[in-house]
Amino acid sequence: MALASPLVQLLAEASCPVCLDYLRDPVTTGCGHNFCLSCIQQCWEGLWDIFPCPVCLQHCPDKSITGNTQLCHMIDFVKKLPNMEDVRKWQKEKTLCEKHKQILSLFCEKDLELLCPQCRVSSDHSGHPLGPTEPAAASHRRRLKAHIEPLTQQLEDAETALEMQVSKSFELVWEVGNRRRELLSEVEHIKNFLGIVQDEIHFRLLNKEKDTQGKIIEEKTQIANLGSSLQSLLDEITEKCLQPDLDLLTGIERLHSTYGNLESPADISYELKKEIFTLPPQYFGLHKMISTFQVHLTLDAETAHHSLKISEDRKTASFRKMGPSCVLNRKAFTNFLAVLSSEGFDAGRHFWQVEGRCPGEWALGVCRESFPRNTPISPAPSNGCWQFELWDSTPDTWDSGNPCRIGVFLDYELGEISFYNLNNRSHLHTFSDIFTEKLMPCFSIGPSYKSLTISLVDDEC
Secondary structure, three states, X not given: OOOOOHHHHHHHHXXXXXXXXXXXXXXXXXXXXXXXXXXXXXXXXXXXOOOEOOOOOOEOHHHOEEEOHHHHHHHHHHHOOOOHHHHHHHHHOOOEOOOOOOEOOEEEOOOOEEEOHHHHHOHHHOOOOEEEHHHHHHHHHHHHHHHHHHHHHHHHXXXXXXHHHHHHHHHHHHHHHHHHHHHHHHHHHOHHHHHHHHHHHHHHHHHHHHHHHHHHHHHHHHHHHHHHHHHHHHHHHHHHHOOOHHHHHOOHHHHHXXXXXXXXXXXXXXXXXXXXXXXXXXXXXXXXXHHHHEOOOOEOHHHOOOOEEEOOOOOEEEEOOOOOOOOOOOOOOOOOOEEXXXXXXXXXXXXXXXXXXXXXXXXXXXXXXXXXXXXXXOOOHHHOEEXXXXXXXXXXXXXXXXXXXXXXXXXXXXXXXXXXXXXXXXEEEEEEOOOOOOEEEEEEEOOOOOOOEEEEEOOOO
């Protein structure tokens, strides 16, 4: 039966809002609401100064009520209408006060409870702000609707956080895999010394991955549960906002409490520390040399051969084929593919690192600052240039196609320039001489190599 049907509206006019039965001895208050005489007297029983209307709470001075004879005749007519008993039965099923069996027409804003007019005089709600259900429902409907947008945003944030956790999971797998590959590469070169250490570190990485994966899965579950809870609360509030006033206000405290107590799960973080393992005794000197004497070099583009392209950060030199029409710099090398460092040394100990592709025709070392750059002189110690040429290395010295890193150590006072394979921490070669002028780190490409990139590296090996 539709709530807005004419029979329902007629029954509402013919029924007492207190007892929900047909009006008996109907009386009308100054505010225009109709009640049974006995019902209004019962509502005002025990009151002395203020006599509120049970519907709108408007004060009725001196219990001013007026008998309504016309309404009494109308009720007699309504009782004779067909189907009216069915309407009455439906009306009786509306929510009543369990204690007083009166219609719940008031709402306590402090306790967030529906009340009947008789509940108003109860000591449990003495001094509490009370009001009719209609404006109360409108107010709480506005509050609930205000929750929809932040709840929607929280749901979106939860979904974004879930995506981030999934991304972290993939990043973790990639990072662990990358670290494992680095570890295996190093261990392969020193496996005779670190076989047992490899297993131990591998086990710790697996445990770290498993532990962090477990935390991420737990976080994902929490976020997924939060998303489900947020969606459920959002759906419930949205549905609640569409309900009639009395239904909306029923249980409203739980919704407000649930919304107020929402907590997002704390984001977890992980730190995958680089595993430190013990190197054989012969490795300690090289490691100390790197950490103590490493210098940060840059390439001097003005000295570069016209077929070498220098990067913007002046850390990388790449081969490029240039035509004869290019402009030549008077400071540049012209007879072989080379470039100098911007930094030079005339005292002390210095260490730097260079990385290139192996195998390859490239060389590195130092030369005197006065070494001629535009005359056909071959780089050799006798000409003031001490270079280690990688194309002279045996084929099994390097991993074919992989980056190789060379360390160069200059001890000016001792008169030594040494070269180390930093891939396996092995010594390659040492020149001994007497240095009398400033030395410049130099880098060059072999005569038949057509494509090469070499880079200065600043990190510790």
